Amino acid sequence: MEDENTRYEAVRSRDGRFDGEFFFAVETTGIYCRPSCPAVTPKRENVRFYATAAAAQGAGFRACRRCRPDAVPGSAEWNVRADAVGRAMRLIGDGVVDREGVAGLAVRLGYSARQVQRQLTAEVGAGPVALARAQRAHTARVLLQTTSLPVTEIAFAAGFASVRQFNDTIRAVYARTPTGLRAAAHRRGSAPSAATLAVGIPLRLSHRGPYQATALFDVLAAEAVTGIEEVSGDRGRRTYRRALRLPYGTGIVAVDERPGGRQRPHSHSGGWLDARLRLTDPRDLTTAVQRLRRLFDLDADPYAVDERLGADPRLAPLVAARPGLRVPGTADPEEFAVRALVGREEAERLVRAYGKALDAPEGTLTHLFPEPAALAGTTGPLGALATALADGTPSLDVGADRDDTQAALLGLPGMDARTVAAIRTRALGDPDVAAAGEDVPDTWRPWRSYALQHLSSANES
Known part of the structure; x- marks a missing residue:
C-alpha cells in the first residue's frame, strides 16, 4: 500500500488486514494508531503514515490507548525479504x-x-x-x-x-x-494477581485474518518429541506445551489451540492465541514471544497468500477450504535442523541421552533438546551437522542469509535437498521454498511454502 490515499481508505474502513503493515498518526491529537482503530476517523489532512511504531514514536506521537498499536502482529514483509x-x-x-x-x-x-x-x-x-x-x-x-x-x-x-x-x-x-x-x-479489571514469573505470564499472541489453528496443531502433535514438548486435549481444544532454551535462562510455554477473540475459522477479523509463559529470567520475554510467533507463523499475511494461491485452479478449492493456513516454524532452529535430519524417534533418544534436564520439570516436560556442542562428538551425518552448527557454519539465526545457509547445509554429508528445504522453510522461516521434486510453478511465488502446506494438509485430511 504505497499510495497514502489508499492507506487512508483502509483507515476510514477500519480494515484490520493492514494492522501491523503500517501505522497512522493524527497531528491534532499527537496519537498514533493501527488502521483498524475504532475511534472516529480523523480528517485526511491531519493524518501521517509510518512504516513502524518506532517511526511514529520517533516523530513524537504516543500510542493510542484504545487500539494498542504496539500489540499488532508484525509485518509479513520482513519474513519475505531476504535483504539486509x-x-x-x-x-x-x-x-x-x-x-x-x-x-x-x-x-x-x-x-x-x-x-x-x-x-x-x-x-x-x-x-x-x-x-x-x-x-x-x-x-x-x-x-x-x-505480572506483579x-x-x-x-x-x-x-x-x-x-x-x-x-x-x-x-x-x-x-x-x-x-x-x-x-x-x-x-x-479495566485486568490487573495482575499475586502471580509472578514462577506462575507464568498470560499472553495474547495476535494474528491478522483467518487462522487455521487445527491444521497447525495437527502438525505439532504429529511431530512432538517426548521430554521437550507435548500436545494434550481433544482436537479443536488442544494445548501445546514445550520447554524453551533462551539467552538468559529457560522457559515453559503453553499455547491453546482455540483462537481467542472474535476469530472464527472463516473470519477476516483477526484474533489471537492464548498462551502462558513461565520464565526463569524475565529478560527473555521478548525473545520467547518472538520465537513463539515464528513457531505459530503469527506474522503471516493470509490475505496476500490466499489471493495469490487462490487464483490457481489447482489450489483454489484448497484455499477456499482452509483460508489463512499457516506454515509451522520452530522455536529453536538448530533443534529443528537436527530433528529434520534424524527423525522423531531418534530425536527422542537424543533427548534422553544428551538433553539437559530442567531444573524444575513440569509434567512430561523434563529436558531441553541437546545443544549442537553436546552432539558434536557423535558419528556420521549427525556429528557433521552438529559440529557445523556448533561452529556457526551454517548460521540458522533469524538474520541468516538463507541462500548461504542452504549452500552450506547441502555441503554436509547426509543432507539431501528435501531435508534442507524443510530446514529453510521451518527453521529460517522462508515463505517461498519449493522442495526438490515438487511440481511448483513460479506463479505461486513468493508463497510457495504455503502452497506446499496446502497440498500436504489436503493429503493428510
Missing part, C-alpha cells in the same frame, strides 16, 4: 540489539553500524536503537499489566539500561507513568 533490512528487522525482533548492541547487529549482517542505521532509517523510518526501544516499551507494558514484578525489576527485564530511561520511555510512548499503566489495567 528484512534480516535486520528479524534480528531486532529477536532481541539482538538489547543483548549485543547495534555493533553486534551489524556484525551479524556483515555491514557497518552506519550502513545498518542508514538503510533502516531510509526504509522503515527508524534506526535499530529506536526499533529496539519501541519493542522494550511493549515488553514493559506486558510485564506491568500481567516490582517496577524497578521490570525496567531491567524489558532491556532498559536505567530506571530513568525506562520511566522516560514509558511516558513518551504511553503518556503515563509505569505505575499509571499498571493502575489503568487494574481499573
